[in-house]
Amino acid sequence: xxxxxxxxxxxxxxxxxxxxHRLTIEGEANISRRTLIRNAKRAFGIAARHYVYVDGGxxxxxxxxxxxxxxxxxxxxxxxxxxxxQ
Numbered sequence: 766x767x768x769x770x771x772x773x774x775x776x777x778x779x780x781x782x783x784x785x786h787r788l789t790i791e792g793e794a795n796i797s798r799r800t801l802i803r804n805a806k807r808a809f810g811i812a813a814r815h816y817v818y819v820d821g822g823x824x825x826x827x828x829x830x831x832x833x834x835x836x837x838x839x840x841x842x843x844x845x846x847x848x849x850x851q
Contacts, residue, residue: 766794767841768801772809775833789841798825805838 772786788808792801802825806812815836817828825838 766796767791767844768805769839769841770805770808771837771839772811773835773837775828775835780835780837801825801838802827805836809836811836 768790770788770790771780774781774783776783786809790804790808792804798820802815805825806815806827811829813829813832815827816830817826819826823840823842827836827838828834829836
């Protein structure tokens with residue numbers, strides 16, 4: 766399973782995309798949320814603790830204290846043979 770990571774700035778509390786760093790990481794389909802967050806933060810070199818955690822089922826959003834940035838983790842189902850898009 767692939768996971769798409771987007772790390773960008775905030776403006777007015779919303780993702781601004783004034784700058785954007787995007788990565789894709791691989792992981793188990795049944796990976797725990799905690800491990801996925803740890804791997805995503807490590808991929809961008811983020812050591813700060815997050816203070817807002819939003820779990821939307823197939824996405825996770827993390828915000829950090831003292832900086833106007835957001836880290837979004839989205840499940841990428843494009844190559845999943847279990848899901849039919851037709």
